[in-house]
Amino acid sequence: MNKFILRIFTIISVMILLVTLSCSEKNSTKISNETNLIVQKIEKENIVMGSAVGVAGIKPEQYENFEELKKNVSKEELLLLTNHSNGVVRCYSFWALALDKNANLFSIVKNHINDNTQVETQFGCIKSTEKVGDFFINLVNPKYEDSEIKKLSQAEFNQLDSLLIYKKNNLYAGYEAIENAVPTEYLYPKVRNLVIKNHNQSALVTLSKYKNPNDIELILKNKAKDEDAESGYYSTYQAIQNFPDSRFISFLEKNLYQTLDNDHFSGEWLELYKAIASYKNQKAVELLKVPFTKVQHQNIKEYHIKFVYESILANKCKLYDDLLWNIWKNEDIITLEGFQYLLSINGAKTLELSKKELLSAYQIKNIQVTPKIEQKMFSENLEETMLNFILLNDKVTGYHIIKDKITNASVADLEMYCKKITSFKDPYFNETLFKRLKTTDNAYVYLAIVETLISFKDKLINNRILETRKKNKNMNENWGSEALDEILKKNNIK
Structure with a gap:
């Protein structure tokens, strides 16, 4: 009996020792009181701010809090804080870790692809909101240059994109990964399933890249939720741009004519006109001409014409050249890209319209001489480029x-x-x-x-x-x- 009690006592002692050691290990990585004070200041401001905000570009107190975090908090504590209950604290903690070139950022990002907490951000004058998971991904995206912040390798980022596509999430990065995915036979059923089951609009755009006739009805029936009768077709129009099948034309024509009596413009119209322009045929020319004469409200007409112009530049085609000249001459719409394109078509005509653009009283002449064109005349400023061209000739x-x-x-x-x-x-x-x-x-x-x-x-x-x-x-x-x-x-x- 005594031996049995002794054995029980020994077992209990060993367990107490193990628990004590375990607690000791936990205490070695718990958040210190000093760190908690910094965290509390960040929580109180509760906004992710850059080093210079507002018109004056002043360093905000919140960024000073972040500098304290970077300077005084250990890597182990920062790692724990990436799982803090406050989203802003998580963002700043990950940001601080990203300044360590030896940090394993990939594993942290992977663990936060379902971090949908919205945080307010301000960089410069721009205030916005962003999900914490998106903040993490954007910070270490290799396409964004920042010498201080460690970026994911391209291989890691490709793997992350794959996770965003195949693992359910609501991040903006997830939609972007789906939309930018390279169409493969393996990916097709996954993308189609996302459209059918989840009504995923980014997946619809990717699905259209396969140009599969079996998807035409799926594209035609698509409409984003919670939109008014004439809206909700943004992704539908983008899908048609990828897959300009003749069976979409009547749908585009019907939607175009519905816009003509509107007393306000919609951002969807640009995608509608791009979808029409993607056909590059005579029917497309006919539809692109519609707003010039049939828009009911003149103050809305300018938006239609501007969208037609941008759509043509996105789908350059000889059939559309007369429309471009007309938009410059009669609607006074010209951009540097449009100028360079028209210059490549007809230098003399471009020269005369440039003179008219910069000198309103100028009378356009029908000149036949081929003007001089030099690379040094081009600048990032359209007006300066036109002036240089005129001075040269x-x-x-x-x-x-x-x-x-x-x-x-x-x-x-x-x-x-x-x-x-x-x-x-x-x-x-x-x-x-x-x-x-x-x-x-x-x-x-x-x-x-x-x-x-x-x-x-x-x-x-x-x-x-x-x-x-x-x-x-x-x-x-x-x-x-x-x-x-x-x-x-x-x-x-x-």
Whole structure:
């Protein structure tokens, strides 16, 4: 009997020892009081903020809390905090871990593909909401450059995409993975099942890439939930762009005509027009012309035409070229991409329309000469590109445009024209510059003009600036006056 009791006592002692050791191990990785204080401050603000927010780009207190977290919290604690009850704490903890080049981020991300907690974010002036799982994935996405943050390898990210496709989740990244998936025979039944059972709109778009006639009815019957009678077809239109079968035409035509009496525009219309333009046939031309004459509300017409324009550029085709010329000439819609495309078709016509674009009183001529085109004339700014093109081929008209813009251009446009004059160093523009300088009440305008005139390094011009300042009282008021003083002082003009 005594031996039995002794055995029981021994077993209990061993168990107590094991429990004690176990608790000791847990205590070694529990969250410290110091860390909890930082976490509580992050929870109180409860928003994920970058290092510079608002118009002024000020470092917020919340980012300072994050800096405390990075500096003072151990890797083991951060790992535990990626499972904290507060979503913002989880985001900042993962962010801090992502700064460690040796951290195993892939396993953490995988464990959070069902983390649907919404957190508020602010980076710069942009406020938004994002699911925690999406925040994790975006942070370590290899396509986003950030030298400080460790990214997943492309192999890991491909594996993650596969998990997002095959494992049920509600992340935006999951929809994106499905939509961007490369169609394979193995993937097809999974994608089709997602459409039929889950009404997954991203899966519908991917399904359309297979161009399987058996899916036509599925695409035609698709409509996103909780939409009004005319809406809910965004993904349907995208699917048709991938699979422009003739059996969709009547559906597109019917939906197009339903939009013509609307007194507000819809973002779906762009996808509708892209779906029509994807056919690249005479019927598509006919439908793309509809809004030019049949839209009931003129203030809505401009949205239709803009969407037609963007749809044509996304589906360039010789059949659509006349429509593009018409939209530029008569609707005054032109982009850098459109300009470059039309230039490749007809340089002379592009030159004349460019002159008309920059000089409203210009009368278009029917010229036959092939204009010069040089790579250096292109810039990221459409207006500057057109001006460079004009100057290269018709300096007189180009100079006329610059004089007109110096007289009338808004603050936003004036700077580019002033830079042109500075590069030319041609006194031809001086009188025009002084004429505006005499009357302007806008500090940005007179500062730009003064700096342009000073660039000539002419003492007579500098003296004339001082005389003009005496006559224009606006140049002696508020912050503009102080900025002007600095410019004059810097250039030793007294």
